[in-house]
Amino acid sequence: MSAPTIAGPDRSVVPGRGPLRPFHFPQVHRRALANGMPVLVAELRNFPIVTVDLVLDAGGLAEPEGRNGLSSVAAGLLESGAGDRSAAEIAELVDDLGLSLDAGASWDTAQCGFTCLRSRLEPGFQLLADLVRHPTFPEGEVARVVDERVTGIVQRRGTPSAAADEAANRWIFAEGTTFARPLSGMLRTLQGIEREDVAAFHAARYRADSATLVAAGDASVDEIVALAERFFGDWQGGAGPVAPAEVRPRADRTTIVLVDRPGSVQSELRVGHVGIERDAPDHFAVTVMNAILGGTFSSRLNMNLRERLGYTYGASTSFAMRRQPGPFSMSTAVQTEVTAHAVSEMLRDLRGMQETEVTAAELDDARNYLAGVFPLGLQTTDGVSGKLSTIATYGLADDYYQDYRERLLAVTADDVMAAARERLWPDRAAVVIGGDAEKVREELEALDLGPVVVLDPEELES
Amino acid sequence: MQIPIDRYELDNGLKVVLSEDHTNPVVALNIWYNVGSRNELPGRTGLAHLFEHMMFQGSQHIPETGHIAHVERVGGSLNASTWLDRTNFYDTVPSDRLELVLWLESDRLGCYLPALTQEKLDNQRDVVKNERRQRVDNQPYGDWDERLQGMLFPPDHPYHHSVIGSMEDLDAASLDDVADFFRTYYAPNNAVLTLCGDFDPAEARRLIERWFGPIPRGPAVPPIPGRPVLEPFKLGREVRHTARGGVPLPRVYLAWRVPVYGTPDYYAADVASELLAAGKSSRLYRRLVREQRLARSVSAFLLPVVTGSSAFIVRGNAPGGQDPAVLERALLDEVELLARELPEPAEMERAITGLEARHLFELQKVNERADQISMLTTYFDAPELISTELDRYRAVTAEDVRRVAATFLTPDNRVVLSYVPDADAPAEAS
Numbered sequence: 001m002s003a004p005t006i007a008g009p010d011r012s013v014v015p016g017r018g019p020l021r022p023f024h025f026p027q028v029h030r031r032a033l034a035n036g037m038p039v040l041v042a043e044l045r046n047f048p049i050v051t052v053d054l055v056l057d058a059g060g061l062a063e064p065e066g067r068n069g070l071s072s073v074a075a076g077l078l079e080s081g082a083g084d085r086s087a088a089e090i091a092e093l094v095d096d097l098g099l100s101l102d103a104g105a106s107w108d109t110a111q112c113g114f115t116c117l118r119s120r121l122e123p124g125f126q127l128l129a130d131l132v133r134h135p136t137f138p139e140g141e142v143a144r145v146v147d148e149r150v151t152g153i154v155q156r157r158g159t160p161s162a163a164a165d166e167a168a169n170r171w172i173f174a175e176g177t178t179f180a181r182p183l184s185g186m187l188r189t190l191q192g193i194e195r196e197d198v199a200a201f202h203a204a205r206y207r208a209d210s211a212t213l214v215a216a217g218d219a220s221v222d223e224i225v226a227l228a229e230r231f232f233g234d235w236q237g238g239a240g241p242v243a244p245a246e247v248r249p250r251a252d253r254t255t256i257v258l259v260d261r262p263g264s265v266q267s268e269l270r271v272g273h274v275g276i277e278r279d280a281p282d283h284f285a286v287t288v289m290n291a292i293l294g295g296t297f298s299s300r301l302n303m304n305l306r307e308r309l310g311y312t313y314g315a316s317t318s319f320a321m322r323r324q325p326g327p328f329s330m331s332t333a334v335q336t337e338v339t340a341h342a343v344s345e346m347l348r349d350l351r352g353m354q355e356t357e358v359t360a361a362e363l364d365d366a367r368n369y370l371a372g373v374f375p376l377g378l379q380t381t382d383g384v385s386g387k388l389s390t391i392a393t394y395g396l397a398d399d400y401y402q403d404y405r406e407r408l409l410a411v412t413a414d415d416v417m418a419a420a421r422e423r424l425w426p427d428r429a430a431v432v433i434g435g436d437a438e439k440v441r442e443e444l445e446a447l448d449l450g451p452v453v454v455l456d457p458e459e460l461e462s
Numbered sequence: 463m464q465i466p467i468d469r470y471e472l473d474n475g476l477k478v479v480l481s482e483d484h485t486n487p488v489v490a491l492n493i494w495y496n497v498g499s500r501n502e503l504p505g506r507t508g509l510a511h512l513f514e515h516m517m518f519q520g521s522q523h524i525p526e527t528g529h530i531a532h533v534e535r536v537g538g539s540l541n542a543s544t545w546l547d548r549t550n551f552y553d554t555v556p557s558d559r560l561e562l563v564l565w566l567e568s569d570r571l572g573c574y575l576p577a578l579t580q581e582k583l584d585n586q587r588d589v590v591k592n593e594r595r596q597r598v599d600n601q602p603y604g605d606w607d608e609r610l611q612g613m614l615f616p617p618d619h620p621y622h623h624s625v626i627g628s629m630e631d632l633d634a635a636s637l638d639d640v641a642d643f644f645r646t647y648y649a650p651n652n653a654v655l656t657l658c659g660d661f662d663p664a665e666a667r668r669l670i671e672r673w674f675g676p677i678p679r680g681p682a683v684p685p686i687p688g689r690p691v692l693e694p695f696k697l698g699r700e701v702r703h704t705a706r707g708g709v710p711l712p713r714v715y716l717a718w719r720v721p722v723y724g725t726p727d728y729y730a731a732d733v734a735s736e737l738l739a740a741g742k743s744s745r746l747y748r749r750l751v752r753e754q755r756l757a758r759s760v761s762a763f764l765l766p767v768v769t770g771s772s773a774f775i776v777r778g779n780a781p782g783g784q785d786p787a788v789l790e791r792a793l794l795d796e797v798e799l800l801a802r803e804l805p806e807p808a809e810m811e812r813a814i815t816g817l818e819a820r821h822l823f824e825l826q827k828v829n830e831r832a833d834q835i836s837m838l839t840t841y842f843d844a845p846e847l848i849s850t851e852l853d854r855y856r857a858v859t860a861e862d863v864r865r866v867a868a869t870f871l872t873p874d875n876r877v878v879l880s881y882v883p884d885a886d887a888p889a890e891a892s
Binding site: 007008011015022115117148155264265303307313333335369370375380 | 463484485486488523530531532534535536537538539554555556557558559560561562564565569572573584585586587588590592593597599600601602660665673675677678710711742743748752755758779781782808811812815816818819820822823825826827829883
């Protein structure tokens with residue numbers, strides 16, 4: 001290092017650490033209501049804010065055959081009429097109270113809840129119970145929300161990044177299996193949804209024994225439990241179990257799929273395959289491995305494609321973990337001219353993760369990163385409530401997050417290499433290229449990575 | 463809710479704000495430089511943002527990409543952004559690493575130029591050009607802000623061009639341009655440093671003095687180029703454009719010049735935007751989305767900018783096949799109603815309730831608090847506004863809303879930008 005050009009301390013030495021106070025995930029309290037419904041509560045007292053969420057076993061996996069998108073339509077319609085209130089009256093009440101109301105569905109669950117100032121907790125609870133227990137699903141609102149979702153699909157398929165994601169899932173998972181289709185549905189399935197479908201789905205799945213109430217924020221356990229008892233304690237009914245997703249990979253060898261968008265100045269790239277379920281035994285090893293491969297700015301993939309080659313604004317990898325294995329995906333967008341080389345570099349990084357031993361520094365950096373950023377997501381009531389939902393959805397222990405950081409820090413280099421070898425599949429990946437097919441096809445064929453096919457847009461509706 | 467504020471200044475002109483909160487063992491460092499795309503010269507659009515990227519390419523004591531690696535490996539998160547009026551840099555780290563981020567941020571302010579190379583510039587130029595492709599050129603509606611700025615502001619106004627800049631200007635940026643930009647704008651006397659979170663204030667003051675104190679004051683910052691003051695303030699006519707092709711569904715943007723952030727009329731206009739589109743009880747959502755179904759979603763917002771003029775923007779996303787002219791008329795009907803009739807007290811109250819709740823929800827994160835404090839200090843030298851700005855909203859009367867709508871949201875001050883999916887649609891009759 002050269003001599004400093006300004007006065008002051010020696011800048012060539014990295015400063016040491018100050019005193020560190022320990023971080024503790026807030027204590028998770030579990031109670032049961034008179035009807036058996038579980039309640040999970042964590043107290044956060046620094047802001048006068050509370051988040052309350054009802055987590056229901058009413059997600060995409062619970063949809064009847066041929067009704068893809070119904071779970072999300074049903075959740076979206078809860079605020080379209082409930083009890084004796086119309087959609088407009090509910091909207092006025094929500095805004096009068098300053099509630100941030102949110103309802104939606106994932107593959108595993110439906111969720112409905114709100115964040116509010118603590119002074120509005122009781123009316124918020126009352127409204128939540130009304131929405132979840134007594135929705136009216138007015139005919140006109142059903143048609144409107146279905147239309148909204150249809151528009152959303154047109155929008156998604158016209159947006160290069162979202163269209164590439166949809167195509168990737170089609171080629172990661174076998175035809176006809178659950179996760180090959182989008183959670184938000186397809187045009188043909190959405191257009192078939194009638195009021196009776198929504199009402200029947202609600203009647204079957206929004207039941208007391210499929211629900212967990214979670215709450216985090218400026219309220220005591222007793223306050224939350226008392227309100228929950230008042231508004232949900234007499235709720236009855238059984239929903240029965242949901243059949244697990246059928247999960248199978250589509251291709252038995254790496255396949256290149258072109259999603260043609262003539263005139264594109266960039267190619268959206270995805271390299272993906274079947275990943276892992278949320279409670280996989282190597283969850284922590286896979287999480288650290290993913291951080292090294294593409295989960296941080298300093299990861300191998302981003303440093304290669306962005307900082308070394310300058311091909312992209314950014315590149316990343318992720319595992320979507322569900323009750324059954326969701327997709328693993330590498331994702332980036334590069335200028336059209338370098339498409340083929342970028343694809344070969346992605347596959348090289350994927351294979352390299354299995355072949356090149358992680359260094360002690362890589363391992364340390366990734367573990368420390370994940371352990372360090374964990375508290376950053378827990379500053380807000382909805383951040384903590386989200387973790388309580390994860391505990392409820394995946395049946396994790398109530399104290400799961402208490403030693404979460406320690407378990408990340410305990411992952412070894414051997415664990416990471418074992419996870420890479422078992423969980424990454426460079427030889428049977430779906431490689432999706434959303435871009436100008438005519439401009440990129442020849443070079444992709446010349447890579448000789450596997451068959452090159454062009455996605456048939458009709459297939460998105462199958 | 464009272465956010466603690468301790469404001470002081472170093473001898474070199476660096477403004478510092480400390481805001482303690484020991485809830486979690488994390489600390490957010492946030493620096494705003496009072497420079498943005500408004501300071502760019504003709505032929506060099508995009509330079510402020512390209513420069514922001516170059517700030518991550520190392521300084522005398524930090525290797526290329528070392529800044530990010532240092533922060534990530536201790537469990538921190540970081541980023542930066544460039545906008546019309548400013549450029550901000552921020553790091554949130556476990557609180558025992560405060561000195562690390564002070565070292566990193568002070569090195570790229572105090573010892574930047576020795577590490578600058580052509581190779582780094584060429585690499586980041588490629589990255590930024592790909593950012594433009596990803597966010598603007600290959601993204602449906604991705605050029606909406608670039609188009610609105612070009613239509614709302616004359617060529618010699620600093621907001622006429624977009625933050626990302628043109629490909630030609632990015633290609634033209636030289637190493638000298640980057641070095642000059644640094645020498646001109648990156649000085650302690652043109653910056654605000656905020657710490658928010660878990661630190662000992664005496665120790666923080668000592669460490670800030672240690673790392674930032676020795677950096678010399680820079681020269682006086684030159685005035686903003688072009689003509690930031692708009693005379694006359696209003697546009698003087700309606701400006702229209704229809705963009706054809708490349709989008710899946712029709713969309714309409716309306717925009718008007720309105721007074722800058724911080725003025726009483728800005729707050730009144732902001733309340734008007736809340737009445738129009740905040741929440742599902744808002745006028746546009748209720749009538750256009752729920753009842754008439756002319757739009758699938760709506761939004762209304764102001765740009766919190768301080769140079770000459772802000773913009774009041776209304777957006778409507780139409781369903782497929784919807785004639786954008788019909789949606790435009792329906793959006794305008796509601797805007798014109800604001801100018802004619804006083805909003806009901808209950809509606810005004812609802813708008814304030816929403817603003818208050820969302821403000822508090824946002825402030826839970828130390829990094830968000832730090833960013834707002836830096837902003838309020840950069841623009842108004844008033845960090846305490848983080849706790850009191852809501853009073854300015856509460857002071858807005860129904861008549862203020864009506865008057866501001868009648869004064870500024872007028873046809874002769876209006877920009878209309880429509881997107882239609884069909885590239886061959888006939889040109890709009892005018």
